[in-house]
Amino acid sequence: MGESFLAAELLKKLDPPAPLQILLTTYTSQGMELLEKCKSAAMQQNSRLVIHTAYLPFDHPALTEKALTAVGPKLMLLLESELWPGLLQACKRHNVKILVANGRMTARSLKRYCIWPALWRYLRPDRILAISPDYASHFAALFGEEGVETMANIKFDRIDKQESPTKRENPLARLFPPDVRLIILGSIREQEEDDIAKMIRTILDGSQGKNQPVVIALFPRHMHRIKKWQTILENLGYEWYLRSRITEPVAPHSILLWDTMGEMLWAYELARAAFVGGSLAPLGGQNFLEPLTCGLKPVIGPHWGNFSWIGQEIIDQKLVLQAKDWQEAAEILLVHSTETPRREQTRKEILAYVESRRGGTAKTCAIINQLLSASPPSIHEPRPSP
Numbered sequence: 542m543g544e545s546f547l548a549a550e551l552l553k554k555l556d557p558p559a560p561l562q563i564l565l566t567t568y569t570s571q572g573m574e575l576l577e578k579c580k581s582a583a584m585q586q587n588s589r590l591v592i593h594t595a596y597l598p599f600d601h602p603a604l605t606e607k608a609l610t611a612v613g614p615k616l617m618l619l620l621e622s623e624l625w626p627g628l629l630q631a632c633k634r635h636n637v638k639i640l641v642a643n644g645r646m647t648a649r650s651l652k653r654y655c656i657w658p659a660l661w662r663y664l665r666p667d668r669i670l671a672i673s674p675d676y677a678s679h680f681a682a683l684f685g686e687e688g689v690e691t692m693a694n695i696k697f698d699r700i701d702k703q704e705s706p707t708k709r710e711n712p713l714a715r716l717f718p719p720d721v722r723l724i725i726l727g728s729i730r731e732q733e734e735d736d737i738a739k740m741i742r743t744i745l746d747g748s749q750g751k752n753q754p755v756v757i758a759l760f761p762r763h764m765h766r767i768k769k770w771q772t773i774l775e776n777l778g779y780e781w782y783l784r785s786r787i788t789e790p791v792a793p794h795s796i797l798l799w800d801t802m803g804e805m806l807w808a809y810e811l812a813r814a815a816f817v818g819g820s821l822a823p824l825g826g827q828n829f830l831e832p833l834t835c836g837l838k839p840v841i842g843p844h845w846g847n848f849s850w851i852g853q854e855i856i857d858q859k860l861v862l863q864a865k866d867w868q869e870a871a872e873i874l875l876v877h878s879t880e881t882p883r884r885e886q887t888r889k890e891i892l893a894y895v896e897s898r899r900g901g902t903a904k905t906c907a908i909i910n911q912l913l914s915a916s917p918p919s920i921h922e923p924r925p926s927p
Contacts, residue, residue, distance in 0.1 A: 543828065544620040545572045547643055547695050549579030551618075553586065554698075554902045557910055560589045564612055566597040571764060574802055600627040609635045616912050619666070621645050624654070629664040638912045639666035642905040643695050645847070646671070646679040647825075654683050668908055672901070673850045693901035694850055700834050700895050713807045716797070718790045720754055722813045722878040727760040727805055728827035729818040733842075734766070736821045736867040738773050743871040745779055745794055748878065754793030755878055758808050762818060762827065767800045774798060809835040814877035816840045816870055819847075829861055833891040836884025840864055840873050852898075860890055 548565055555561075565576045573594060580592040598604040609631040616638045617628070622645040632639050646654075654661055665684040670692040671677035681689045717723055724744060729737050741757055748755035761770055767783075774781040774796055781796040784804070791797055799805070809815060809832045817839045819827035825847030832839040840862045855861050864870035 544623075545575035545579070546699065547620050548576065549582070550695050550699050550902050551642075551905060551909075552579055552583035552590065552592070555583075555590070555906045555909065556587065557589060557913065560591065561913075563590060563592045564614070565592060565594045567594075568597045571802055578803075597625075597628075600625040602627050602630065605631040606634070609637065616640060616909065618642060618909065622650070624664075626660065626664060629666075633664065638915070639668075640905075640908060640912060641666050641669045641671075641680070642692070642908075643901065644669050644671040644676060644680060646676050646683070647847075648679065651679040651683060658683070667912065670901075670905060670908070676850075692904050693898050695901040695905065696828065696830060697895045697898045698900070698902040700830060700891065709810075711807055711810055713804060713811060716787060716789075716791055717756060717811060718754075718793070721791075721793050722748070722753060722755050723758060723808070723811050724755055724874050724878050725758045725760065725805075725808055725812045725815040725832075727758075727809075727815060727817050727832070728762045729760065729766075730762050730822065730824050730827075731766055731769075732822035732824060733818055733820075733867075734769070734773065737818070738777060740816070740867050740871040740874075741779070741796065742777060743868070744875060744878075745796075747871075747875050749794050753879060756791055756793060757796045758799060758812070759796055760799045760805055760808075764800065764802075767798065770798055806831060806835060809837055812837055813880065813882060814840070814874045816874060818842075820844045821867055821870070830891075830895075833860060833887065836887040837882050838862060838877075838887055840870050840877075842866070842870060855894060858890070858894070860887070860894065 545567060565580060567573050567576055573596065576594045580594055583590055584592055598608050605627040614637050617632050619639070619641045621643050629639065661683050662685065667688060669680045669684065669689045671680055671689065672692060672694045674691055677689050677691050726737055726740065744755060744757060759770065761767060779794065779796055780792055781798055782791055784797055784799045784801050787797065815832045815837050817827050817829040817832065819825060820842035823844045826841060826845030829839045829841055829848065830851065838860055843863065843865055856863050862873055864873055
């Protein structure tokens with residue numbers, strides 16, 4: 542789903558010299574919902590863009606061949622970390638240029654890909670823009686150094702320099718009484734659910750003992766975990782609600798289980814404290830820049846390696862608060878829930894932090910235009926031997 546947000550950012554800045562047909566693809570319903578929204582916004586903003594959406598076909602040679610024949614693209618853009626061999630092979634066969642942008646490749650992924658080195662050398666993209674020198678070295682080890690370079694992460698460009706979120710009318714404000722302190726547990730992954738359940742108990746018991754009305758907003762990273770979370774919350778024994786069924790203010794000392802899309806940023810704007818998941822178990826973390834854009838300093842666990850491109854300085858400057866385990870994370874959230882966030886100050890600090898790290902969107906758009914204007918190659922490397 543993160544790739545859909547990146548696509549939306551690129552569409553805001555993409556300004557081709559001639560009318561351009563674009564096909565946006567995803568393989569999840571969550572991603573499709575986001576793509577439909579950014580498609581409408583982009584076409585309203587730029588009349589030269591004609592945008593379509595579709596689900597990405599299963600990566601089988603016959604299916605990808607059929608898709609490429611039907612669409613007839615000149616360029617394929619892959620965002621972040623997904624490399625589909627069937628699709629790449631079809632692109633090579635049809636003389637479609639391939640660009641990987643905002644590229645990530647962990648050492649673990651590289652080891653897996655290197656099982657078939659000749660295959661990947663043949664499928665080498667035309668250009669690869671990696672978001673760190675380490676990731677660039679991994680791509681170079683797999684595909685060769687030609688065409689591999691680094692770029693600033695597009696996610697830095699998504700941090701708005703202009704509008705202060707707290708000045709907008711928030712559609713979720715009606716759900717939370719003024720005296721209730723909202724704590725968000727966001728982007729929670731399956732492997733950390735047991736620890737999160739313990740955090741919920743610690744937070745609700747701790748706040749109730751101090752007579753501090755708290756509501757927890759729980760955002761699972763994947764919607765298919767909603768049913769599991771319903772069972773977990775039933776077993777915990779606290780009052781809880783599904784977001785999709787709530788239109789009136791929720792009761793204090795309860796849990797709101799988010800089963801709808803596109804409202805996390807609105808919730809961050811109302812929260813006193815937030816935890817960003819994927820970080821209690823060795824999963825690499827989730828995007829903790831989002832609460833910062835809303836003026837809220839998030840708490841994370843010890844595992845955030847997938848976001849090391851943001852820089853250790855963000856921890857050193859205490860813009861993000863790192864806890865060693867779920868107990869410490871719960872304690873920090875309880876303390877922060879009693880304080881009023883200094884949103885404008887935090888926004889100023891994060892804007893200053895990212896200012897020198899912007900530019901990934903502009904670089905990607907420039908290379909897209911460059912590749913679209915270039916003539917397709919007439920000769921390809923020979924296919925690898927079986």
